[in-house]
Amino acid sequence: xxxxxxxxxxxxxxxxxxxxxxxxxxxxxxxxxxxxxxxxxxxxxxxxxxxxxxxxxxxxxxxxxxxxxxxxxxxxxxxxxxxxxxx
Numbered sequence: 001x002x003x004x005x006x007x008x009x010x011x012x013x014x015x016x017x018x019x020x021x022x023x024x025x026x027x028x029x030x031x032x033x034x035x036x037x038x039x040x041x042x043x044x045x046x047x048x049x050x051x052x053x054x055x056x057x058x059x060x061x062x063x064x065x066x067x068x069x070x071x072x073x074x075x076x077x078x079x080x081x082x083x084x085x086x087x
Contacts, residue, residue, distance in 0.1 A: 011036060022078035025071075031086065041086060045069050045079075056087045 016031040030044040040055035052068040059065070065076040
């Protein structure tokens with residue numbers, strides 16, 4: 001079978017593994033920075049098995065983190081507060 005690749009690129013990235021406690025929840029994140037995301041970061045939530053490419057505009061979008069990471073508002077706000085420090 002012949003494969004039709006849209007792209008197959010190899011790129012150096014910076015990856016950060018972060019674990020911290022919020023008021024009621026522990027967060028285990030993998031944060032990857034790459035030129036591919038146009039200034040945004042790839043954030044993997046290892047506990048919820050969810051990920052998203054996030055920039056400051058996404059953090060300011062009401063309900064976005066709650067939806068993407070399937071977290072209640074208080075947990076999403078803790079995550080939002082931390083991610084604002086990175087973007």
